[in-house]
Amino acid sequence: MALGLAVLSLAALGLAWQGQASLKDLEQELVRRQTASQGEASEARNLARQAQDLTRDTAAKTALLEARLAEVALQRGQLEELIQSMSRSRDENVIGDIEASLRVALQQTSITGSAEPLVAALRQADERLQRYKQPRLEGVRRAVVRDLDRVRAVSVVDVSTLAIRLDEVVRLLDELPLLAMADKSGPDAGGAPRAARAAAPAAAAQPPGAAASAAEGLMEQWLSAAGERWRLWSAQAWVEAKSLLRVSRIDHPEAMLLAPEQAFFLRENLKLRLLNARLALLSRQYDTAQGDLRETLQLLERYFDGRSRKVQNAAELLRQVQGQARQVSVPRPDDTLAALAAAAGGR
Incomplete structure (x- = not known):
């Protein structure tokens, strides 16, 4: 009986010691797992923080990419519009350029009053249409020629x-x-004195009538010389009178x-x-x-x-x-403008 109790006591002690050891092992395992869990939780928090930072960076990059994408889309739209404007037909470009040059020339003509700007613009349009040789714009060229003839016919000041x-x-x-x-003095005031002065030597050089023939005598010689002197003096007196007196209206x-x-x-x-x-x-x-x-x-x-x-x-x-x-009013190139409008409208 006592032996059985002893054996039972020893068995109970062994079981108790074994249970205590198992409990200690379990506590150590729990402590180890708790430590590992804390490390994993800390690592998870770090990973979560990194994930949040990465999410913010990703959101910022996404917003930047969206802005870049919107800018690229805008540039693409502008490029498409530019390509469309550049891909217009050559006829429309020619019509637009000619009409713009004519309107500018009309403004210059109205400001300066000269037809030269309008004549130059019409001449350049005629030369350009002649080089272009487009049957669709032949009516425009005929209108340009008519307006050019009308403007040239006007005599501008x-x-x-x-x-x-x-x-x-x-x-x-x-x-x-x-x-x-x-x-x-009259217009021939100086001519008469010169004529009188020219007549005097001639009269002096002319030999007296009495010298031609000794038979006529000294009386005829004296009368001839007196007549010559009287004519000379009367001519000089008339010239002096004309120089002193002038009658005019x-x-x-x-x-x-x-x-x-x-x-x-x-x-x-x-x-x-x-x-x-x-x-x-x-x-x-x-x-x-x-x-x-x-x-x-x-x-x-x-x-x-x-x-x-x-x-x-x-x-x-x-x-x-x-x-x-x-x-002088410079005529307007109405025929050319009407022909350009018709060509632009496709009529």
Whole structure:
């Protein structure tokens, strides 16, 4: 009995020691697994943090790629539009260029009043269409030729030439003789004295009639010499009388009473009127220019000597300018513009 109890006690002790050992092993295993779990959890947190960073980088890169993709799409659209604009037909390009050049030439013509810009634009259009040789644009070329003939037929005012003529008249004003200061001698006042002086030696050289024949006597010789001297003295007296007295018609008496100081202001006034006419021509104000030219001609005929060649030349220049300074309307190339519109519309 006691032996059985002892054996049971020993067995119980062995089982208890074995259970304690198993418990210790289990605790150690639990501690090891807990440590491993903590390490894995820490590693998982690090991996999760890295995953979050990677996700943010990926999102940023994705947004950047989307922006780049949108930019590439925009550039592609612009490139397609450019390709489409460049791939337009050659006819449309030619029509557009000709119409644009004609409208620019019309603006220049309206500003300058000269038909040269429009003539140049029409000539270039004709040459371009002639080189192109497109049957579809043959009607446009015929319209260009008609408008070019109509524009060339218009005589446009050459403002530069008229301005040069006015400058020439302004230069001549200081040299034009006034009626109040004109030469009082007649046109052949100097010719008669010279003729009389030429007749005197001839008369002196001519032998007296009495010398031809001794029979006529001294009386005839004296009478002949007295007649020659009387004719010479009468011719000289007539020449002197003509140089002292001149009878002429004066339509404007105030021109003969013009003082030298007033003559200076008269010339300056005429210069100012001519300069005003020049400015009016350059600004295409032909009515103002005509008025100034008309007043200048009236003053020129009233106060200056019309027998002078310089006065006649100045008056002729003013009449030429007055006859050419007029408003001229340059015709519009309506036929060409209509033909271009029809060709562009495909009609």
